[in-house]
Amino acid sequence: MKQFYNLITQKFYYLFTSIIIFLMIMGLFVANPQYHHFGAGMILHICLVAVLSICLLLYPKHETHLFRIVIILICAAYFYTLFFLYSETWSTFIFLCFIPAISILFFDSKLFYFSLVLNSILIFLLFGFFSLNKQTSFYTYIKMDLLGNLMNFIASQVMLFFIFYLASARIKKQQMYYEQIQQTERLKTTGQLAAAVAHEIRNPLTVVKGFLQLFEKDASLSEGFKKNFSLMIDEINTAEHVISQFLTIAKPDKDKRMETVDVAVVLQSVTDLLKSYGLLHDNHIELKVVEDCLIAVNVIEFKQLVINLIKNAIEASKVGDTVHVKTEKVKNEVEIQITDDGNGMSEEVIKSLGTPFYSLKSKGTGLGLMICYNIVEKYNGTIQFISSIDKGTTVVVRFPYHHI
Template sequence: MKELNQLSNLKWYKIIVLFIICMMASGIIISPAPIFSIQKMIQLLFTVTISIVFFIYPKKETFMFKGILIYLIAGYFYSLFLLYPETTLNFVFITVLPCIAIAFFHKKIYYSIGIVNLIGGYGIFAYIYFIDQGERFPYFLEDYWGNIINFTACQFIFFFVFFITNSRTEKLKLYYEQIQRTERLKNTGQLAAAVAHEIRNPITVVKGFLQFYEEDQLIPMKSKQHFQLMLDELDLAEKVISDFLSLAKPNTEKTPVSNVNDTVHSVVELLSSYASANNIIFSLSIHDNINVHCSKVEMKQLLVNFIKNAIEATDKKDGIIKISTELHESKLHLLIEDNGIGMDNEEIEKIGTPFYSLKSNGTGLGLMICYNIIENYNGSIKFSSEKGKGTKVTIQFQIAR
């Protein structure tokens, strides 16, 4: 999701960027170095490059641009430190560099710049101690080891702040996603309850007359050639309505229990011929005698849906679908992993939305029903995927003791 899409955010971003550019330009103007000195030329080069990236960034909020921006800023701070050794504040900028990376809330960017900054900081200390020996940076040697300890402590404090903040942000993101999904299911269920019965009645009448006329010998075969197509389409419409009604139907029965091992093997046996026809093999690693809170029928529905999707997404000759379980305290994680076409982040975010499907003939309701089943049993579903490499589905169940 792009953070700067909103007009108010973009407005504040531009104000802050203009302020930063003005400060950088002021630094060039008030610098004691001669106008055409190497110091000012390097400083000007960084200022212009960073300014350009700042203005392009709102249109290209990608991982690459975030990385380019943070590393340009890092290069700017390090160059200021080396070009103007008399300004002690420049090392403070290097010390707090990871704070800028925290603002992006991107783990890879933060960890990479954190490691680079640690190496760069220790490199500076080594240079001052062994090569410079206090000639350009005498204030460092006054408390050499104290400076090293303070620098290291700051890096770990920033790491701790990022780790805690990022963990909470991810939990909040997951929480809001669950709320949105629950609200979506609720709205879909209300819609289903309101219109499904009214639609099903005329469909049943039309379907009955079509079947009656199809068997009528007085009607020429030429006139009946499209009857089966119409019946198939009516069957599809009835299936969509049934799927909608299953979302609207409340779960009033006592929480049932099913054996994971038995159910998985049953579904794999059911779909083995379909998998073989597509040159796909199964690899199973399932715990024995583990029961979870989920009815056997609904668990079969879940597994058939996910495994069938995995088969249809795998078009390789050496296709393999791995099904395994992991125990996490009172929870069981059921993993279904394929080496198929995979999905990008945008496609993953849309999964579970009514009528969104990556299959040409799909309705998108199958996965929505799976989400509904899992949420009824206080479980969760997580997708991780990469284009061209495959998809992994992690279904979390509560273990029945």
């Protein structure tokens, strides 16, 4: 319902719902032939109006997929009840045609396809019944042109499908655009922070590190005491590494030379480099590459990207697991897939990847992945994480294919 509220306000929803309830109540009493012959049909009509009204009013407080299904089923029952109770009113058939349209308002693709299939099955059964019982005097407006009405129904369902498909595609594009804006804002914010702070921190750290190195070499100090200096120097090196990552984001070198890079060659080089790192935890790297996977990037930055992603996959893997790396050419793009069989990630975690200082590692800063995002965006590529809890993770990186 959050997406629903992004398009219409809660006040408008209740106003719209009130109008619908008013019209349903008016339908009970205004020119209703069943009103003067109060029976089971009228009671069913009243009950469905009451139940549907309550569900529509309660929906904003119970925004679940199950509750949407209940509303769709009650709406379908209501429209089919109108169709059977008022057999001489031709407009009730129009309501049946547009039952799937209700699910479009909820922006729920599963619910739309469910209502589309269910309604189509019911209508075909209904028309089959009409074709076998031509002697009855009811529904003459349908029986006079049974095939024509059936074709009109099919056309209406196809039209609804295209409306939903186009609307859904547009929403997905807007979602991707919004995510890109968020990522750009993250880079911008981190860049501003880095530019303001990094140099001011690096200068005093360099001085402190220099004096610590002098003390470390001082012969008058005991070896046990010198170990403390070594620990402090290691921590300063860590701080300098983080600052270097900040500066990489703050001032990316857009003038770095682009060249035609054979992805297979670079991946072979990187996997050879990281094999020993993987063997520390008995992890192996399996590489599957295809020829003619050429992209236009700076080779140093591309290596930095691949090393970071494969290293993350190794660290996420369990002891003895294999990290799978493969490339393939898909249409006009070169696709690189890096897969591990680790613990995986939830959708919430995936959405936070690339955020400064968000990391799944105990000593991570989150800047490594942010640099990866920066490199991919710089060369008009895309990066996607496909993961679920306890099922591992696949990172899919795509770059435009470079024609020589």
